[in-house]
Amino acid sequence: MTKEYKTIVEISGPLIFLEKTEPVGYGELVHINLPDGTTKRGQVLDTSADIVVVQVFEGTGGLNDESGVVFTGETIKLSVSKDMLGRILSGSGDPLDGGPRIVPEKMADIIGAAMNPYSRMPPEDFIQTGISTIDGTNTLVRGQKLPIFSGSGLPHNEIALQIARQAKVVGSEEEFAVVFAAMGITNEEAQYFMEDFEKTGALERAVVFLNLADDPAVERIITPRMALTAAEYLAYEHDMHVLVILTDITNYCEALRQMGAAREEVPGRRGYPGYMYTDLASLYERAGVIKGNKGTVTQFSILTMPGDDITHPIPDLSGYITEGQIVVSRELHRKGIYPPINVLPSLSRLMNSGIGEGKTRDDHKAVSDQLYAGYAEGLDLRGLVAIVGKEALSERDQKILEFADLFEDRFVRQGRDEDRSIEDTLKVAWDILSELPEAQLSRIDNKFIDKYHPAHQGK
Amino acid sequence: MEIKGEIYRVAGPVAMVTGINPRMYDVVKVGHEGLMGEVIKIEGKKSTVQVYEDTSGIKPGEPVINAGMPLSVELGPGLLESIYDGIQRPLQVLQEKMGDFIERGVTASGLNHEKLWDFKPTVSVGDKVKGGSVIGTVQETMNIEHKIMVPPNVSGTVSEIKGGEFTVDDTICLLSDGTELSMMQKWPVRVPRPSAKKLMPNKPLITGQRILDGLFPVAKGGTAAIPGPFGSGKTVTQQQLAKWSDTDIVVYIGCGERGNEMADVLNEFPELEDPKTGRPLMERTVLIANTSNMPVAAREASVYTGITIAEYYRDMGYDVSLMADSTSRWAEAMREISSRLEEMPGEEGYPAYLSARLSEFYERSGCVKSLSGDEGSITVIGAVSPPGGDFSEPVTQNTLRIVKVFWALDAKLSQRRHFPSINWLTSYSLYSKSLSDWFGKNVATDWVDLRDNSMELLQKEAELQEIVQLVGSDALPEDQQLTLEIARMIREYFLQQNAFHPVDTYCAFDKQYKLLKAISKFSDMATAALESGVPMTDIITLESKDELAKVKFEEDFETALNTVLKKMDNEFARIGGK
Ligand SMILES: Nc1ncnc2c1ncn2[C@@H]1O[C@H](COP(=O)(O)OP(=O)(O)O)[C@@H](O)[C@H]1O
Ligand SMILES: [Mg+2]
Secondary structure, eight states: OOOEEOOEEEEETTEEEEESOSOOOTTOEEEEEOTTSOEEEEEEEEEESSEEEEEETTOSTTOOTTOEEEEOSSOOEEEEOGGGTTEEEETTSOBOSSOOOOOOSEEEESSOOEEOGGGBOOOOOEEBOSOHHHHTTSOEETTOBOOEEEOTTSTHHHHHHHHHHHOBOTTOOOOEEEEEEEEEEOHHHHHHHHHHHHHTTGGGGEEEEEEETTSOGGGGGTHHHHHHHHHHHHHHHHOOEEEEEEEOHHHHHHHHHHHHHHTTOOBOGGGOBTTHHHHHHHHHTSOEEBTTOSOEEEEOOEEEOGGGOTTSHHHHHHHHHSSEEEEEOHHHHHTTOSSOEEEEEEEETTHHHHOSTTTSOTTHHHHHHHHHHHHHHHHHHHHHHHHHOGGGSOHHHHHHHHHHHHIIIIIIOOOTTOOOOHHHHHHHHHHHHTTSOGGGOTTSOHHHHHHHOGGGTTO | OOEEEEEEEEETTEEEEESOOOOTTEEEEETTTTEEEEEEEEETTEEEEEESSOOTTOOTTOEEEEEEEESEEEESTTOTTOEEOTTSOBHHHHHHHHOSEEOSSOOOOSSOSSOOEEEEEOOOTTOEEOTTOEEEEEEOSSSOEEEEEOOTTOOEEEEEEOOEEEOTTSOOEEETTSOEEOSOEEEETTSOOOOSEEEOOOSBOOOSOHIIIIISOOBTTOEEEEEOOTTSSHHHHHHHHHHHOSOSEEEEEEESOOHHHHHHHHHHTTTSBOTTTOSBGGGGEEEEEEOTTSOHHHHHHHHHHHHHHHHHHHHTTOEEEEEEETHHHHHHHHHHHHHHTTOOBOGGGOBTTHHHHHHHHHHTOEEEEOTTSOEEEEEEEEEEOOGGGOTTSHHHHHHHTTOSEEOOBOHHHHHTTOSSOBOTTTOEETTHHHHHHHHHHHTOTTHHHHHHHHHHHHHHHHHHHHHHHHHOGGGSOHHHHHHHHHHHHIIIIIIOOOTTSTTTTOOOHHHHHHHHHHHHHHHHHHHHHHHTTOOHHHHHTOHHHHHHTTGGGOSSHHHHHHHHHHHHHHHHHHHTOO
């Protein structure tokens, strides 16, 4: 299979078209030897007896019809090994840190096969991130995929790093690792992550894949798959709890759109490919817990919403696949609140299985529901006050209005290094809830009010 | 009869093949590994096959075999408690054969062909039978008696019939023309199974969900759609229906959605009790899980696999409910395949036949008199996932033209954790009227009035809210303030229902009635008090009002409610109401 073809008939964007080849497999890895001696990699997108279409990961710059094309007969694989920990690799898996190539313990196909739903264990181990708006109201569990929906210029990187630093399963000392994949982010942003990893010693437990803003866009299609392949290997073959941070999903989707346009496909909504849901699912669904397996893969990806619009296809399709979303708000950020997480559009779908008696605390769910109800109503009233003035509000409504402020100021706001335990988070919650008339606490069972309401303490 | 051809082209989930002389929808084996596929387009010598498994590495020139059969499912005892992929491969068997990840090229039949079932014949030699006739029964699970029926297109006279332990392949009945019948029949999924007659749906599907049963009921044999943006409650609502509906059989299709949600069902259903029979819910359930990361072609097939299984149990005279979560992912699978076929796209890239496919699917619901004369029904409830939550998109719009019940989920409600976040102003049920008789007879004579008054109050609230937005609530006259307060009670005490609360998750109709009646009683007493000059603040600060909020959570609902009602009487007596 080392035959080299020089039968390129067309080069268009990231694609090359060849004719007169032997039968070539769909999805096969391709090497392209350029006249200047360099080699690029690509993948077969369409194969027939007449014509073969290849997408070139490093871009088609410098390619011409003199270039030789070799079909490897293999799909794209990543060399995986436990020695990957502590290494920095390119977006296609080559060492960037001056270290040796990874000596493979195994060659793993980067297009992961779908996990059999029958093999999945519903995730339920509470991960304490130390951030109240997550632990208290949008709880993360091991094996979950919970992205951050943010906007440009907002502190999502800081939040992600704070989580990476503080995340723990209380009372467990199992092995963990971080897999970090940058897709199209700037060098400066990447440095920000790397420095933090180094400072905290996290780098030793991390595998880093970097595809930066000036790296070819098509490579972004394989970078997250490389990262997830490494993560699955560490989780399922070395029993580690792996936290995968993919950033930025938006850049990934842009690359996908670019590829679709190059293939002259019928575009879907706003020019993104019609299969983007399925494609994104093939990334996000690679998180979870397998029955009888110790290791887990948790995904905490970052996505910047174009124009802060949550209905844009990228956050929209993501939200339909992921198990919730943490939404970062420009308004709270402007108010100087860190972390500026808006809990209302945020959601953790797996929260219910991770909280409650024996996991966090028996009153957790009720407290969270009550916080939501109070804050939502408070925000409505804020809107109303802007029109009719505070005086027009009933006494009850005034209390609720004040509650919204308290919520932002005491529950949402916290320090960049403040690591609140779940007890601390629930204590803050009860403290602010106790400022409301007790009759307003309709979401909370009386038994919890008796047990935890500050006014009932010591009775 | 097998015909061998070869692959000409492969691109993603579709392959073009030559030389197999196919009919539309024939199932073919593609490539050296024999991947399963289905012919979806025929054009001269070339035909296009959608492949149900990943096509990586498959090359032009590899063989293709046409077995000359359309995509079919195996129907017989053993369907219940199974979990299948979109083409009826049992996921448990796939796991045993290839581990925790689904590799390709593995076949697995829908039914267990080794298991012995105790067959009890109900016909004798000499009996005349025709399509749909029941020839015997098998106790499939504790509460479901599986009727073994003559396949729809067969008839004759019984010349031999056996009873005892058999596999689904064994012949248990012989007809005089030599036809051998076993406990299993195969049926092509894209062809509706015939029934004798369609009947008008006239009974509600009781779901134990207050807003559904109370305000927007669906009939057994009816159709309903649940559209909503992500996180608004489609899946939880569907799962609640699968858990608590008073139905005999549930077919739950996870179509292009999350793996963990199916794992959840698999974990929970064997533990939960069917409120009707007290048996584990799993014993009445068939799951189909073709999650978002599994092949799209099999996702496209999954809804057909599901509805065919539903029809089979309907034919036995059972009430079946089918949930499809989400029909939008099915439509997207159609779109994806259609674009690979380079068909002319219709609206938003969906194929022009989208609306036809949707209506054909929902048409397979209904109440019927089956071929054997039994009455059975299929209620179809489809989730719809509109991009950006915008209901004007083609899948939502085409669905709304077909279904009779619309449960509109609203992100504004889910964001404030008002669940189920079904918008009471925009949702509707076209069965409300036709079921009124049933409600009057079976719930309470005043139920319909109670319900209609509540609905009216909620409408009134929406109008008043517009004024409040301009002047604040304190500026309203007191009787209108009271209206707002009562509407709030209906929303919070009655409509809100927590799916994750052990007691509140299911609410029997009798409890629904009493709860709404109690709110209405408060409303009447408060109105009277107000009229006789009691100040508004005295009324809305009554303890019984706040306590009423919590009775729905009480294990012993009756006692709790009666305590609150007594207190209500006392309090109104004290403040000077009537
Ligand atoms: N009836 C309900 N009771 C309590 N919580 C609910 C209810 N319906 C939805 N939820 C909450 O909303 C979340 C999202 O619901 P889900 O059904 O998964 O949404 P969708 O399928 O529309 O994306 C759930 O994880 C749950 O927390
Ligand atoms: Mg859902």
